[in-house]
Amino acid sequence: MKNLQRITLDPAVMGGKPCIRGLRMTVGTVIGLLASGLSTDDILKMYPYLQQQDITETLAYAAWRSEEIEVPLAIA
Incomplete structure (x- = not known):
């Protein structure tokens, strides 16, 4: 995947959910609206x-x- 400049993951913002430009707008919210x-x-x-580029x-x-x-981790 190319480096996305507008999608951020920060544990201090929205619990680490992917957000747009560090704002409190999650990717999930925008996808849900669409x-x-x-x-x-x-x-x-x-x-x-x-x-527009954010969308x-x-x-x-x-x-x-x-x-x-997603591959489950084997517990040894």
């Missing part, structure tokens, strides 16, 4: 501190995570 039928323009009007990178991050494989 899934509920809101358009990118709707979201940008609701949250004026977001930018684009949020979708790229979500797509990458959905393809990631």
Whole structure:
């Protein structure tokens, strides 16, 4: 996955959930808004501190995570 500049993971912000530019706006929130039928323009009007590139990178991050494989650790 290319280096995403707008998606941040910080344990001190939203419990370490992936956020947009260190803001208290999670990737999950934006994906949920899109899934509920809101358009990118709707979201940008609701949250004026977001930018189009934030939405684009949020979708790229979500797509990458959905393809990631999680392997359980074997306990020895």
